[in-house]
Amino acid sequence: MAWLEEMTAAANVPPAKDLWQVCPRCGAYVPKAEWNAANPVCPRCNYHGRMKARARIALLADEGTFAECHADVSYSDHLAFHDATGAYKDKVEATVKKTGEGESVTIGTALMGGIPVMLGAMNFFFMGGSLGTGTGERICRACEQAIAERRPLVLCSASGGARMHEGILSLMQMARTSAAIGKLKAAGLPFISILTDPTTGGVSASYAMLGDVNVAEPGVLIGFAGRRVIENTIHQKLPPDFQTAEYLEQHGFVDKIVERKDLKAFVVKTLHYMGF
Amino acid sequence: MKAIEIVKMARDPKRPHFFDYVKGMCSDFEELHGDRLAKDDRGLVGGFATIGGEKCVLLGHNKGATVEENVAANFGMANPDGYRKAMRLMTLAEKFGLPVVTLVDTPGAYPGREAEERGQAEAIAKSLEFCAALKTPIVVVIVGEGGSGGALAIAVGDRVLMLENAVYSVISPEGCAGILWRDGSKAADAAEALKITAADLKRLGVVDEIVPEGANGAAKSPKTAIANVKKRVLAALKELKKLDKEELVARRYGKFRAMGRFN
Ligand SMILES: [Zn+2]
Numbered sequence: 237m238a239w240l241e242e243m244t245a246a247a248n249v250p251p252a253k254d255l256w257q258v259c260p261r262c263g264a265y266v267p268k269a270e271w272n273a274a275n276p277v278c279p280r281c282n283y284h285g286r287m288k289a290r291a292r293i294a295l296l297a298d299e300g301t302f303a304e305c306h307a308d309v310s311y312s313d314h315l316a317f318h319d320a321t322g323a324y325k326d327k328v329e330a331t332v333k334k335t336g337e338g339e340s341v342t343i344g345t346a347l348m349g350g351i352p353v354m355l356g357a358m359n360f361f362f363m364g365g366s367l368g369t370g371t372g373e374r375i376c377r378a379c380e381q382a383i384a385e386r387r388p389l390v391l392c393s394a395s396g397g398a399r400m401h402e403g404i405l406s407l408m409q410m411a412r413t414s415a416a417i418g419k420l421k422a423a424g425l426p427f428i429s430i431l432t433d434p435t436t437g438g439v440s441a442s443y444a445m446l447g448d449v450n451v452a453e454p455g456v457l458i459g460f461a462g463r464r465v466i467e468n469t470i471h472q473k474l475p476p477d478f479q480t481a482e483y484l485e486q487h488g489f490v491d492k493i494v495e496r497k498d499l500k501a502f503v504v505k506t507l508h509y510m511g512f
Numbered sequence: 513m514k515a516i517e518i519v520k521m522a523r524d525p526k527r528p529h530f531f532d533y534v535k536g537m538c539s540d541f542e543e544l545h546g547d548r549l550a551k552d553d554r555g556l557v558g559g560f561a562t563i564g565g566e567k568c569v570l571l572g573h574n575k576g577a578t579v580e581e582n583v584a585a586n587f588g589m590a591n592p593d594g595y596r597k598a599m600r601l602m603t604l605a606e607k608f609g610l611p612v613v614t615l616v617d618t619p620g621a622y623p624g625r626e627a628e629e630r631g632q633a634e635a636i637a638k639s640l641e642f643c644a645a646l647k648t649p650i651v652v653v654i655v656g657e658g659g660s661g662g663a664l665a666i667a668v669g670d671r672v673l674m675l676e677n678a679v680y681s682v683i684s685p686e687g688c689a690g691i692l693w694r695d696g697s698k699a700a701d702a703a704e705a706l707k708i709t710a711a712d713l714k715r716l717g718v719v720d721e722i723v724p725e726g727a728n729g730a731a732k733s734p735k736t737a738i739a740n741v742k743k744r745v746l747a748a749l750k751e752l753k754k755l756d757k758e759e760l761v762a763r764r765y766g767k768f769r770a771m772g773r774f775n
Contacts, residue, residue, distance in 0.1 A: 312772065314716065315707050319692040369772030376769060398660075398682045400692060403706045404718050405772040407682040410661060411668050412768045414637055415644030419765070422645065438682075440633035441621075441661045446641055460633040460661070461623030469623050479628060489631045 259283050261455070277496055284453040284496055286433055288335075289342040289359035292392050296500050297346035297355055304344040306377045311339060311370045317401045324401035328363065335362050339370040340395070343378045348390065349504030351512045354382040357392040360434070365395035367438050368402050372409030375443060379416035388426040388507055389417075393444040397437020410442035417446045426510045428503055431458050431481065431490065445489065449506055451499070452481035452490045459484075515703035519685060521677040522656050523619075526731040528738055529588075530557060530574040530615055533655070536738035537563050537745075541570065544604075547596035550630065554585040555622065556594030556666070558601045563613065564746045569605035571598050571666065572615030572655075588657075589622035592635035595665050599642050602650075611649040611749050614666045619684065621662030636665040643668035644768065647761060649752035651745050653723070654678045654710075655730075670764050671748040674710045674719040675737060677729045681708040717771060721748075 257271035258264070262281035271278075275295060276285030287295075293302050310332070317324035332338060340362040346355040356378055358365045375391070382389045398406040417427055429447025431440075434457035441460050444450075452458060459479035467474055477483050484490040494502045521527075534541045543559035546552040558571025574581075575588035598614075605612045621632055643650060643666070650669035658667065658680030667680075674680065683691075685703035690696040713719040723744050726736025752760065 314772065315705070317705055319705060320694070320698065320701070321692070372772060400683050400688050400706070402772070403682055404680060404708065404713060404716060407660060407664055408718060408768065408771040410637075411640050411644065411664055412771060414640035415668070415765055415768055418641040418645050421641075438661055441636040441665075442640055443637070445631075445634040445637040458633075459628055460621065460636070461628065466623045466625060466628065470625055472625065474625060478625070487629050487631070489634050 260285070275496055282454055282495070284433060284455060286360045286394060288361055289337065289357040292357040292432075293342065293344070293346070293355060295496070296348060296390065296392075296503065298348060298350065301347040302344050302355065303346070304342065305381065306343055306374045307338060309339065309370050309373045309377065311368050312402070314369065314405050315401070315403045317403065319401075328401070331363055335359065337362050339374055340365050340368065341371045341374050343374050345385075345387070348500065348507070351504065351507050352385070352387050353507070354378045354387045354389045356390070358394040358439075360394040363399060365439070366397065366399035367395060367406055367409045367442075368399040369405050369409060371399075372413050375413045376416040379420045382420055382425055383423045386425065388428065388510070388512060389420055390428045390430065390503055391443065392430040392432055393435045393439050394432045395435060395437070395439035397439055407438065410438050413443045414446060417443045421448065426507060426512070428506060430499065430503075432456055434458070436460070436462070448510070449491045450489065451492050451494050451502060452484065453496055453499070454481060454493050456481045458490070514700065515706075515709055516685065516700040518677050518709050519679050519703050521729050521731065522679045524729075524731040525575075527656055528730055528734040529577065529617060529656070530572045531577065532734060533572075533615055533738055533741065534561070534570070536735065537742040538570065539565075544601060547593045547600055549593070549596055551591070551593035553591045553594030553597060554581070555588055555618070556590035556598055558598060560610075561613070563742060566611070566746060566749055568611045568613050568749070569601050570613045570615070571601055573618040575617060575656075586622050588618040589620060590618065590662060591622050591624070591627045592630045592632050595635040595639045598666050599639055602642070602646055606646055606648045609648065611651065611752065612646070613651050613745055613749075614653070614669065616652060616654045616658050616663045616667050617656035618659045618662045619657055620659035621665070636661045639665040640668055644765060645761060647757040649749060649755075649760060650764070651748045651752070653741055653745065654680050654719070655741065659684065668764070668768060670752050670760060670767070671721070672719050673721045673723050673741070673744050673748070674713060675723050675730060675741070676710055676725045678710060679708045680713055680718070681706050
């Protein structure tokens with residue numbers, strides 16, 4: 237009966253994808269437990285993987301101090317938008333169910349190194365972190381609350397850009413969030429913008445680039461137009477490191493590249509320099 | 513009319529462009545060049561202008577009238593240098609108490625290697641933050657294509673006017689169809705769904721006023737279109753001049769703050 241035992245044993249071995257994480261950049265097989273414990277950073281190539289908003293907040297906030305605000309603000313389907321695959325409302329509802337989040341950014345109050353801050357993180361897993369009216373509203377409210385309570389704003393961006401399904405009103409979120417960030421800065425309060433993978437399109441062309449300090453994680457994608465669109469426009473191949481955090485730093489648009497494990501300490505130190 | 517037909521009208525090369533408005537609307541125009549950092553972008557131009565006796569700073573996207581101009585101006589797709597020049601000219605306007613008039617007509621900000629290297633994202637972002645707080649009236653006219661962030665960067669104003677057959681959108685119908693329909697040829701469906709016409713945008717509260725173009729549109733009746741723009745711009749300036757600077761900026765903030773407000 238050995239063959240039967242062998243077959244049963246084989247059937248009980250979990251499939252490889254449950255045990256190993258394949259690094260999307262270098263292809264290394266990393267034990268899943270190790271990958272997750274490192275808040276997914278590849279031990280071989282230092283690839284900084286995408287994180288859910290709440291995991292990121294947990295990494296930055298002093299333990300147990302995060303209190304979510306403006307969670308009642310959710311998406312709006314102003315256009316009653318439909319495309320070839322169905323209604324936006326159905327898609328976004330499915331995303332809300334799957335992620336347990338109401339929008340692509342999560343915002344709240346927290347302490348960082350004992351400093352009271354407004355802390356937010358975008359969630360790439362919520363419709364590609366796209367900038368909807370609800371996202372914009374949450375960010376505007378965060379700015380206004382930060383001004384009222386004299387808190388610095390620390391915001392982690394992760395977004396493909398505007399949310400097409402919300403049409404022109406999605407575009408307008410670039411204007412209103414940038415206006416709100418401007419107010420915050422004019423009130424003498426710091427805005428620390430943390431750029432994570434990816435920060436592109438309308439989010440890079442609004443609040444994400446407006447930090448008093450713009451700090452990026454290593455190797456992440458940051459840019460306005462997509463690589464393919466640019467290559468098709470200029471009929472040239474772009475260098476492999478085009479639109480990486482390192483490329484942006486060289487060209488003067490990112491203040492510093494900081495590894496995930498050092499991010500919190502960097503933000504706290506920066507806030508100390510800013511008088512907090 | 514179907515949205516995609518209006519898109520075609522908005523893109524019609526025979527429509528009046530920036531320098532046609534200068535000719536038809538201004539008794540004087542003194543172009544000022546350069547961003548004082550790196551370049552003079554031909555895709556976004558501006559200078560001192562006199563419209564119906566009103567001195568102002570006029571700036572806008574420039575698609576160009578000849579093939580050479582088209583190429584030099586990237587067909588109105590501005591580089592970061594263009595947005596930085598716009599901010600420089602608006603700073604002049606603020607300092608010397610002149611109102612700003614912008615003419616928006618671009619397929620979008622230029623997607624180029626150097627544009628990215630010189631910070632296209634930062635230039636647009638900065639311009640949004642900057643326009644929102646500028647202490648002088650800003651009147652925006654969407655005269656042709658209002659293409660995404662490249663248009664919005666000079667479209668944060670106290671009054672946003674839009675020509676009857678202009679369009680204003682977060683993404684081109686072709687781009688949207690390519691992504692959400694996975695078929696670029698479904699641009700007509702995307703154009704409809706995106707709600708990009710003047711009537712749609714007025715209803716959504718993004719545009720304050722629709723400017724009529726005259727018989728068969730601005731390409732066929734450029735004189736009427738330009739005269740109508742001039743009339744509406746002057747009316748808007750007259751109203752805005754009455755407001756004190758703080759009130760003006762507070763109202764502008766409130767106007768954009770309300771766009772897509774969560775209820
Ligand atoms: Zn790796």
